[in-house]
Amino acid sequence: VTARRIDGNAIAGEIRREVKEGAERLRREHGITPGLATVLVGLNPASALYVSMKRKACAEAGIASFPHELPAAASQAEILALVRRLGADAAVHGILVQLPLPPGIDERAVLDAVPLSKDVDGFHPLNIGALAMKGREPEFIPCTPNGVIELLLRTKTPVDGAHAVVLGRSNIVGMPVSLLLLQRNATVTVCHSRTRDLASITRQADILVAAIGRPRFVTRDMIRPGATVIDVGVNTIPDPARASGKRTVGDVDFEAAIEVAGAITPVPGGVGPMTIAMLLTNTLRSAGR
Ligand SMILES: NC(=O)c1ccc[n+]([C@@H]2O[C@H](COP(=O)([O-])OP(=O)(O)OC[C@H]3O[C@@H](n4cnc5c(N)ncnc54)[C@H](OP(=O)(O)O)[C@@H]3O)[C@@H](O)[C@H]2O)c1
Numbered sequence: 257v258t259a260r261r262i263d264g265n266a267i268a269g270e271i272r273r274e275v276k277e278g279a280e281r282l283r284r285e286h287g288i289t290p291g292l293a294t295v296l297v298g299l300n301p302a303s304a305l306y307v308s309m310k311r312k313a314c315a316e317a318g319i320a321s322f323p324h325e326l327p328a329a330a331s332q333a334e335i336l337a338l339v340r341r342l343g344a345d346a347a348v349h350g351i352l353v354q355l356p357l358p359p360g361i362d363e364r365a366v367l368d369a370v371p372l373s374k375d376v377d378g379f380h381p382l383n384i385g386a387l388a389m390k391g392r393e394p395e396f397i398p399c400t401p402n403g404v405i406e407l408l409l410r411t412k413t414p415v416d417g418a419h420a421v422v423l424g425r426s427n428i429v430g431m432p433v434s435l436l437l438l439q440r441n442a443t444v445t446v447c448h449s450r451t452r453d454l455a456s457i458t459r460q461a462d463i464l465v466a467a468i469g470r471p472r473f474v475t476r477d478m479i480r481p482g483a484t485v486i487d488v489g490v491n492t493i494p495d496p497a498r499a500s501g502k503r504t505v506g507d508v509d510f511e512a513a514i515e516v517a518g519a520i521t522p523v524p525g526g527v528g529p530m531t532i533a534m535l536l537t538n539t540l541r542s543a544g545r
Pocket of ligand 1 (some may be wrong): 428454467470
């Protein structure tokens, strides 16, 4: 028996269609077109690719995008001035600063300049703080963590009462995923680089979320038979068989894991497309307010 393969592209497609309907309704009933501004600094090819994918997804969903590109040599003051200008622009409902910023730029200062009401990435400390508190609602839920939850919900994976083990505790993935799972009444164990005897913990997981950035780190023996495995990792490894000489793999050894898991997300085609879908969702939500 092999696991069910969770099709992130299909589920993200469903969400993108829902966003498109929502954007059409907003335009029809209120004359508002949701708008997302993207800020790209420098010539990082991966960042440029991510931004172009996000803009394409916006166009398909009826969201206006306002691309801004600054040279790698842009000063912190210039970047801050741009972000502040976008913050004051009524046509812009969401601001996405593509990370990483070039060396020498204070990333925190730039992100802090994004108004909370337009922080569609959901990285603002007040957003994360609200996530951690009972009875509070964050302005926006960070996209990748929200994508993980949405995959679980839309595949009808039981979360309430399940033991969820999260590998990784970063601000952008591990920690918010853990908080969201807790909100949904999972029993959550968060593992990190200092965790002792990791495999004995991951083997208890009904839901295993891997977000550590180590290629194929999670092996077959670390997975409980029948578990749902969500692989957030995006890692490039050499592959001489390919023209590019490399390929993308997750944090989970997919070929081995699929033999023991109950359901599993592939990389690519799992969590990745969900991140973009949730960015569109957040932008629509912001415009709706
Ligand atoms: N699909 C998407 O859209 C998307 C979005 C964002 C990120 N990602 C991917 O997700 C992965 C994680 O990203 P990130 O930004 O969260 O990474 P990160 O900031 O580098 O954090 C990695 C986390 O994993 C832990 N860790 C590292 N090695 C470990 C080990 N051997 N055993 C146990 N824990 C270990 C670290 O522990 P310590 O805290 O102790 O250092 C840290 O908490 C990356 O591959 C990234 O590319 C994908």
